[in-house]
Amino acid sequence: MGKEKLLLLDGNSLAYRAFFALPLLTNDSGIHTNAVYGFTTMLQKIVEEEKPTKMLVAFDAGKTTFRHESFEEYKGGRQKTPPELSEQFPYLRKLIDAYQIKRYEKELYEADDIIGTLAKQAEQDMDVIIVSGDKDLTQLATNKTTVYITRKGITDIEKYTPSHIEEKYGLTPLQIIDMKGLMGDASDNIPGVPGVGEKTAIKLLKEYGSVEALYEQIEGMKKSKMKEKLVENEEQAKLSKKLATIFTEAPIDISLEDLNYPGPNEEEVLNIWQELSFKSLIEKSEFQVEEKETAALEFEIVENVTADMLQDTMAIHVELENEHYHTCRILGFGFTDGGSSFYVSFENMHGNEAIKTWLEDETKKKYMSDSKAAQAILKRMDINLRGVEFDMLLASYITNPAISGDDIATLAKEFGYTDVQANETIYGKGAKWKVPEENVLAEHICRKAFAIWSLQPIVEEKLKENEQFELYYNLELPLATILGAMESEGVKVNIETLEKMGEDLLQKISSLEAEIYDLAGENFNINSPKQLGVILFEKLGLPAIKKTKTGYSTAADVLEKLQSEHQIVKYILDYRQLAKLQSTYIEGLMKEVHQEDSKVHTRFQQALTATGRLSSTDPNLQNIPIRLEEGRRIRQAFVPSQEGWVLFAADYSQIELRVLAHMSNDSNLVDAFRQGMDIHTRTAMDVFHVPAEEVTSNMRRAAKAVNFGIVYGISDYGLSQNLDITRKEASEFIDKYLQSFPGVKEYMDNIVQDAKLKGYVTTILNRRRYLPDITSRNFNLRSFAERTAMNTPIQGSAADIIKKAMVDMDARLKEEGLQSKLLLQVHDELIFEAPKDEIEILERIVPEVMEHAIELSVPLKVDFSYGNTWYDAK
DNA sequence: CTTTTCACG
């Protein structure tokens, strides 16, 4: 047998050390991970360097130990373990188990005593290494036992051998105990002798050898303050020494043979790392996942699907080439009913009437994930998908909007299901992406369908438990169908209009460019903040107001303040504005227009935002310019798809403040909306204490900014930046606002309290957002979470309302038998296209439906208009 | 691939 080596780790001490040494990290479900992360990096390093054959992690068992019998106050006055750390211990234990390292704790004994006892037992036969963050353990150092103490960080280690201790303190390891006895230890509440610190203790021990020897000879010590103290505290010194002594004969029921270390179960360790989002560790490590031991899945590759194979309820997955489902190819289909599973290639599915009939049959229930994508791509094959009964993407998003990614493997893992592989594993990524051979592809797709089938009851149960099933089933699921139809319908774009604007813009841009180069005295890339910074702040010597991580800030708010300093600034601001229009809205938009129908088909992300809003991509049609006239003209390029039709736009007025009025029940705010007042003017009246007719435009502007601030989770700094006033002034505005609207203040205080208690906030329809940072001791993280707690219920409830309005509106259009179509949603507005003869009826029903989507304690108000282009619908 | 800037609600 080769040479044995035993590694003993002080679990509690190392976890504490890591926790305080590293910034608070969290994984995506909000669990703090820094202590586990630090422990892991330290463990990886030590195991690699020392290659131990036996290992053990010792933990403290409970609050009381045998030391409390002789000294009740032992470890008294300690701060209780922060919850951010407590929650990590279960994961730490799981991780240690995955490493296949023994862990041990024993009632009444501390980790130190377990380690001491085992070290003494082992050191006759083998080398022993002890790892801790606590210097007390250095008393265990011998010729065979080395004590590793972490310093700074967690992976940086100081090795205490007897000779190192001699060098450092001039003491033997056992004298460390005497030193502790004399000087005490604040962290363990060991008193020691008052007035004796490390220096004095060492000096005394060099002279006398030990606490006992010192007191035997104390008569002979010459008279001094020190001697008095020592005499006075003899009992305490001896007790302190006793407390500091690690007990090496603890009655432990674990033997050295039990400690053999076989090496980690790499797959389990990787799983835990995955769960905790230790991405860097996963990438760096050479751990291998064992050959997949996932339950075998039986599946068939079917060429001719017949009606009898298609059951009343099935999980089905449509595998796509990429996320651009309006343009990409289908790679194949997977079907399962939990019993048998089969794959059909795109070629074999295309033109199969049995499948088409089944997909279009409302009574055949489909369990899917991202059914909207399937709906859109099937629509291209002239198949109208109906009967989607379960959508895993939406369901998991509703349980927790922080769940990121749409890969079924990622979603499934959130619910503990791992029998499905990540797309990256099957296809590779980036340039190496490729479709595998059919057998592999077929299994992958069938596994996805099977995962959906298996998880459907679990995820629905979770939704019911959270009282979110309604929200999911009656709002998000029907909305997916509506959004899919909107996307497939698309919005017509007049390319010539865009081209013409582009030509004009290019001319203006190049003349601005020339002016700028002339004033700068050289050519440079105006689009590069780095180069621009050099020109403005070094060459031209303008004052640098704000800095970014990497250099000078050249953001618009900075440049605006510099306008009077140099005429180049105005040109740069104009250049920026036009360059943005040209690159993003002219060129960017033209790239997205489909040749076949001259339309853009955005994709609405329905399972992405933290608040419940939608987002829009490829192209983003939720940020088309409107605030400035030059940009607003881009909207002239968006037109109805048919001759004799118009674009009809309807938007909620002040929906977020109305939601706030409803949720806070502030009587002043509620009254203002019930009386139909201009809310910013009303706010100005209250904040500035003036009657309506004396509210100036500046007062109204300030009040409007305060209202925005309230919605965002106000801070004096944020408001001061927005209004360009001092923090003090901003703070005064806020105080006055909160005095005028005390119900709002109470609501804001309560929502933060509630979030701290529950760990999440909710919206009117019970949408949830978890806020793990709300209890952080990091000011920034906590403040951010507090503002989020204030903002999310407001923004999210507004999202609930307009989503409900979309569902209702869709039903109403069908009911009325109208041709008008919903095309877009832009957070608080809906855009339709309509034949002219339906305008009159839309003017009646759109506001009616939107205003009554959800009844609040204040009225909802909707404004609308229409025109021949989006620009004219104002 | 991250950073900065800027478009929207």
Place this chain on the structure above:
DNA sequence: ACGTACGTGAAAAGG
């Protein structure tokens, strides 16, 4: 004292 307004997506630069 700390250093921020809330929620998004796209383009361009520059590693």
